[in-house]
Amino acid sequence: MISLSSSFVRHTCTTAVASSLAALSLLAMSNAAHAADPKTLYIGMNGGNMEKTYTQFVFGPFEQKNNVKVVVVPGGSSDILAKAQAAKDKPQMHLMFLDDGVMYRAIGMGLCEKQKPNPNLAGILPVAHIKGDMATGVTISMTGLAYNTKVYADKGWAPPTSWLDMADPKLKGKVVFQSLSSSTFGLHAFLAFNKLKGGTDSNVEPGFTAWPKTVGPNVVEYIASSAKISEMAQTGEAALFPYTPTQVTILKSKGIPVEYVHPKEGGVVLMVAQCVIANNSEPQLAQELAAYLLSPEAQGKALENGSFNPTNTKVQVTGAAAAEQKRLNDYVKNSRNVDWDEVNKNRAVWNTRWNRTIER
Incomplete structure (x- = not known):
């Protein structure tokens, strides 16, 4: 019979415990790192200049504040509407930007949920409140x-x-x-x-x-x-x-x-309006993104970097952006709304x- 010394047993037990603790520590670190991974919000909007402007200049502050990555699903309004309709039962997007006329159709199809009250709603133009804030205008031209x-x-x-x-x-x-x-x-x-x-x-x-x-x-x-x-x-x-x-x-x-x-x-x-897509997988974050996109900060960046005229009347810019804002607002005054x-x-x-x- 082989006899194990008490010191050997203590050493073996200590090594096993240490290994277990190390494994638990690594698991905890892995879980923490995984928990810190940013969530992803998908937003349907026009590609080209709009996608570039919002991706490079507008989304950043919201992403950093909320540990979120905003990913654009590019396409024209009709394309985005079709995608949202096809995935109505299990939405793949969280928000969508549509031309105002198409947005009215989206609301009628039950694809949008009402935007929750937030301070930025008070700052947007009356015409930017669509169907009781089922959608809201983010840029007006x-x-x-x-x-x-x-x-x-x-x-x-x-x-x-x-x-x-x-x-x-x-x-x-x-x-x-x-x-x-x-x-x-x-x-x-x-x-x-x-x-x-x-x-x-x-x-x-x-x-x-x-x-x-x-x-x-x-x-x-x-x-x-x-x-x-x-x-x-x-x-x-x-x-x-x-x-x-x-x-x-x-x-x-x-x-x-x-x-x-x-x-x-x-x-x-012509307004480009946004709506939070009904039954999306991140309803609270989607609502927060929609509120941010109505803010003077977000709309000011869109104006300065992409010439997207704001619907928020509190946007203040200087220089060329201010001149562009005045020019577009003068045109808006002499433009009619479609029924x-x-x-x-x-x-x-x-x-x-x-x-x-x-x-x-």
């Missing part, structure tokens, strides 16, 4: 007209001044128009034209009747989104097209010869008619 300065200079044409310039015979084959069924810019421009022909947001018969003999012959191409505008403006194919001041600023920064014109009849208000409830009630019928009679 307008659709007007953009024209190719090189084409106009080469032709010796005076700059456009009116929505009716889209129908000027000299522009035959030189107007680019975003499809009514897929673009807010196109819908806005059509509604503006329709209004000048005697129509309303509930009666588009005047616009549809007049289009084939006025604007229609001038359209070189109906495009599904504004992504193709940059190329067509560079080649000179696009001389006139509906656009926003912010989008024009982006094109100009790339050296493309364009300018924004605010039609004398007024522009059409989205009325438009969305009829839009599917309009889209079908547009595709069959205008873009055929």
Whole structure:
């Protein structure tokens, strides 16, 4: 029989205990590190300039304060809406940015939850409170007209001044128009034209009747989104097209010869609104992010770095950003709001008619 000394037994027990303690310590450290891993919030929004601005300049303070990573799911408003609708029972996103007209549809589909009271709600424009704060506007602009300065200079044409310039015979084959069924810019421009022909947001018969003999012959191409505008403006194919001041600023920064014109009849208000997606996996954090994105701090950064005009009236900036804010707010004063409830009630019928009679 082998006899173990008491010292050997004590040594062995001590070593085992030490190993166990070390293992527990490593496990605790691992759990602590895991607990410190940031949560991820997914937000659907336009790619390009908006994604870049918010990712590089806006989300940072919120991420640091809350140990959160905000990840953009890029896409146009219709794409983001489709993604949210497809995942309605188990949302993959926490917030989404949509053009205001599309946001009204999202609310009607039950995709949004009411934004909880927070101090920043008191600072935003009245028009930015959508359906009792089921959604809120984060940036406000307008659709007007953009024209190719090189084409106009080469032709010796005076700059456009009116929505009716889209129908000027000299522009035959030189107007680019975003499809009514897929673009807010196109819908806005059509509604503006329709209004000048005697129509309303509930009666588009005047616009549809007049289009084939006025604007229609001038359209070189109906495009599904504004992504193709940059190329067509560079080649000179696009001389006139509906656009926003912010989008024009982006094109100009790339050296493309364009300018924004605010039609004398007024522009059409375009807000990008946010909503917290109903039944998302991080409801409290999502609400806090939505509140932050309405703050003067967040909207000031978006204005300074991306020319996104704030809806919070308490935003204070200086220099070029302040000049841009004043310019855009002056345009907003001379722009009209669309009756989205009325438009969305009829839009599917309009889209079908547009595709069959205008873009055929």
